[in-house]
Amino acid sequence: MNIFLHEVKSNLKSLLIWSGIIALMIMVAIAKYSAFASDPEMLKMLDAMPPAMLDALNMRAFNLTTLSGFYGIMFVYFGLMGAIAAAMWGSDLISKEERDKTVEFSLVLPVSRNRVITAKALAALINCIVFVLITWAVSLVAIRSYKPDQAFYDFLKLEMQAMFAIELIFLAIGLLLGCAMKRYKLAGSTAVAIILTTYFMSIISTMQEKLSFLKYFTPFRYFDAGNLLRNGKMDSMYLFISAGIILVCLAGAYWIYNKRDLYI
Amino acid sequence: MNINIFRHEFRSRLKSVVIWSVALTFLIVFFFSIFPAFSADAKLMNEALAKFPPALRAAFSMENMDLSTVLGFYGFIFLFVQLCLAIQASNYGFGLVSIEENEMTADFLLSKPVSRAQVLTSKLLAALACLTLTNLVVWVSSFVAINLFRNGNDYESSTLIKVLLSIIIFQLFFLCVGLVISQLVKRIRSVTPYSLGLAFGSYIVNAFSGVFKDVKLEYITPFKHLDPTYIVQNGAYNMPLVLINVIVTLIALAASYWLYLRRDVSAVS
Numbered sequence A: 001m002n003i004f005l006h007e008v009k010s011n012l013k014s015l016l017i018w019s020g021i022i023a024l025m026i027m028v029a030i031a032k033y034s035a036f037a038s039d040p041e042m043l044k045m046l047d048a049m050p051p052a053m054l055d056a057l058n059m060r061a062f063n064l065t066t067l068s069g070f071y072g073i074m075f076v077y078f079g080l081m082g083a084i085a086a087a088m089w090g091s092d093l094i095s096k097e098e099r100d101k102t103v104e105f106s107l108v109l110p111v112s113r114n115r116v117i118t119a120k121a122l123a124a125l126i127n128c129i130v131f132v133l134i135t136w137a138v139s140l141v142a143i144r145s146y147k148p149d150q151a152f153y154d155f156l157k158l159e160m161q162a163m164f165a166i167e168l169i170f171l172a173i174g175l176l177l178g179c180a181m182k183r184y185k186l187a188g189s190t191a192v193a194i195i196l197t198t199y200f201m202s203i204i205s206t207m208q209e210k211l212s213f214l215k216y217f218t219p220f221r222y223f224d225a226g227n228l229l230r231n232g233k234m235d236s237m238y239l240f241i242s243a244g245i246i247l248v249c250l251a252g253a254y255w256i257y258n259k260r261d262l263y264i
Numbered sequence B: 001m002n003i004n005i006f007r008h009e010f011r012s013r014l015k016s017v018v019i020w021s022v023a024l025t026f027l028i029v030f031f032f033s034i035f036p037a038f039s040a041d042a043k044l045m046n047e048a049l050a051k052f053p054p055a056l057r058a059a060f061s062m063e064n065m066d067l068s069t070v071l072g073f074y075g076f077i078f079l080f081v082q083l084c085l086a087i088q089a090s091n092y093g094f095g096l097v098s099i100e101e102n103e104m105t106a107d108f109l110l111s112k113p114v115s116r117a118q119v120l121t122s123k124l125l126a127a128l129a130c131l132t133l134t135n136l137v138v139w140v141s142s143f144v145a146i147n148l149f150r151n152g153n154d155y156e157s158s159t160l161i162k163v164l165l166s167i168i169i170f171q172l173f174f175l176c177v178g179l180v181i182s183q184l185v186k187r188i189r190s191v192t193p194y195s196l197g198l199a200f201g202s203y204i205v206n207a208f209s210g211v212f213k214d215v216k217l218e219y220i221t222p223f224k225h226l227d228p229t230y231i232v233q234n235g236a237y238n239m240p241l242v243l244i245n246v247i248v249t250l251i252a253l254a255a256s257y258w259l260y261l262r263r264d265v266s267a268v269s
Helices: A002-033 A040-048 A051-056 A067-099 A103-107 A113-146 A150-180 A184-207 A209-216 A225-231 A236-259 B003-033 B035-050 B054-059 B070-102 B106-110 B116-149 B157-184 B191-212 B216-220 B228-234 B239-262
Strands: none
Touching (some): A002 A067, A002 A113, A067 A103, A067 A113, A067 A150, A067 A184, A067 A225, A067 B191, A103 A113, A113 A150, A150 A184, A150 A236, A184 A209, A184 B003, A184 B070, A184 B191, B003 B070, B003 B116, B035 B070, B070 B228, B106 B116, B157 B191, B157 B228, B157 B239
16 A cells, blocks of 8 residues: 555656646647537538548548547547556556665565555556546536537547557556566667557558558557447457457566566 | 767667667668558549548648658658657657766766766767767668669659758757756656657647648647658748757757756765
8 A cells, every 4th residue: 555655646747747748738639629610611511422431531530520520530649648658657667666776675565576566556557547537527628618419428438448448558568568678778668669669550550451450469559539439339359459468468567577586 | 079978878879779770771661662552542542532622631631641652652651750760869868968867877977077068068979970870771771662662653852862851950859859858857767758758749749730730839849840741742841940940959959058067966875
């Protein structure tokens, strides 16, 4: 419990900074959305197009004149921010003790290593939850004046769940890296490498039919805003893959951390 | 300029330079290898898109996307190259002098008979040398990738050179801004979150202004100052924005010297 509280406290500043950034981003975006909201000319144009074509071009999801379409575009950035924040928190948990030379201190406490890592992981989990809740709350406040319908609220809820799932995946990966990397500096840079690679893979997999198999390897594509809007739920296969990644990473992290030789 | 500091800094970064260069080469070649198949599709897409009303294309930010030409496609990839370069350069910038305080080597370094200005200059030049090395790798791999996969399509090599020349301005911006931020805060515990924040932050702001077609945000992000799509389309830099970029870099550089010469560097206790 003490470790948990200590971690929550020491992560508070970083959480506040990230929340500030995402709140700012939502406000700026909503301010710009006002230029597109229910532009009658645009709506007329969209109505005139055959629905099949709209679906083919993914324009339902990315129709900027509606709030849902607008949030469909925003989702990519939510996912990206959540992934970076979670990966940083996860990889920093273990490695910062060695960097700040406090690891001998925390490991001579009468607490098993399993409990240390559990407390730390829970603290980071709290961070992730708060981060999503703040994103959600700021969104709700920012869009208030557009009086969205129930369907949008459902979509927003789904999007936030998807963002949380992405965060969890990267948190687990970051945690594993923090435990597995012998030198503390490597944990952060490997996390950066994984974020960049998966992000680039998510882009390239949409561009080329032949490379679309890559979508199984990048969490950014597990939850596609277009699909979320059309199906009203997350794809169960991808949820399954996500759960698998999280469990494997967590198990690996516990296993490795228990046998870890300290780098002092 | 002190040759010993320079050499030490350069050597300690060499591994990171090699990793970034290999990653960038891989990125460029891999992304460009889908160009031959993609350009044919893109031509069909362009024809289909041309039938849409311009206002609609603008709303879905499709009007600038000409991915069927060599340079149009290269400009699209170059954005991701820029993202990597931004992370690398801000990594070096944030870590340039703050790493000494983190690793308790600051008092060792500063007790040497070398002025602080000299320390900073040697470190900056070493970082610049490392960035230039990466820069050269990007030049070479871009030319190689384009000539391997252009599939007989022609391109304007002077425009490509202009795009590639923008790299050094871009790198210096992140190096200097990272450096000045590291001097403004009390202590940088870990470089990565800062550099990711700076690089991805400017990247997302740039993507935003692309979607929403608002010009105000353009002024704050280097991704927009040196927008490859703009350079490819116009065959020239967006001069006012480039000037803003250079001025910010110079101010950050001057401020870093000013702050570092006066910085209270805590000794190991």
